[in-house]
Amino acid sequence: MGPEALRVAGLAAALTAQGLSVSDAGDLTGPANPCATPIDGYRHLAEVTAWCQAIDTAVAESLAANQLPILLGGDHSLAIGSISAIARHCRKQNKPLRVLWLDAHADFNTSALTPTGNIHGMPVACLCGHGPKELVELSGHYPTLEANAVRQIGIRSVDQGEKRFVHEVGLEVYDMRYIDETGMRQTLADALADLPTNAHLHVSFDVDFLDPEIAPGVGTTVPGGPSYREAQLCMEMIADTGQLASLDIVELNPALDLRNRTAEVAVDLVASLFGKSTLMRR
Secondary structure, three states, X not given: OHHHHHHHOOHHHHHHOOOOOOOOOOOOOOOOOOOOOOEOOEOOHHHHHHHHHHHHHHHHHHHHOOOOOEEEOOOHHHHHHHHHHHHHHHHHHOOOEEXXXXXXXXXXXXXXXXXXXXXXXXXXXHHOOOOOHHHHOOOOOOOOOOHHHXXXXXXXXXXXXXXXXXXXXXXXEEEHHHHHHHOHHHHHHHXXXXXXXXXXXXXXXXXXXXXXXXXXXXXXXXXXXXXXHHHHHHHHHHHHOOOEEEEEEEOOOHHHOOOOHHHHHHHHHHHHHOOOOOOOOO
């Protein structure tokens, strides 16, 4: 339901208003969610793998056609599929890849660390080579990403074992305390400071990155996230790089939303990613 809510909220029109040519390729198809218990620490591994394979193919085709792919989800495990295709494309093009992971959660669990078995708590770990073979090898290269290719912003909910693992691998995390202490402007300046001029910049935008006061329509709300203005500044500063080349928008659950408010906020912020700006001064 998440992708359809973003359509209803006017995503295509918002992007068109920024001068972009927009093509909606429709929904991908895949297996249903069986609501099963974890097996060997993973819930629904076969189903998640099938979806990620379909996404990998679709995103690879979009990139080959010189388009900017936008993935609408769905839970954040789907980013394993999109980023696998993007990483493979960047290797072929000999371009560095930088991933900005906007999220309340670090998503760096493994089967040994996870309290739930939910793979949407594991995508960054899988992309960095820590996960099941089916997902770790999806891009055709091990690991899909080095940890130093990722910058996480807005983090405020990390499991204890996951926290130790994040520190062990050296993942760059700008959590909410960092944002509180330095401000969103400095946070983004730091996250983008060493961005190569020829880099492919991918944004993986989990809607629970936002404070639930402005974005209630997610399954795993965590209080204390960025405000609307902080989030808009974040998006505008990413747009200012001129290097945004792909995007995930995930974890929107309209069943938990209020009159599609979260979808509308997400669409407005995505428009800022593509150049909509409050700037009035010369």
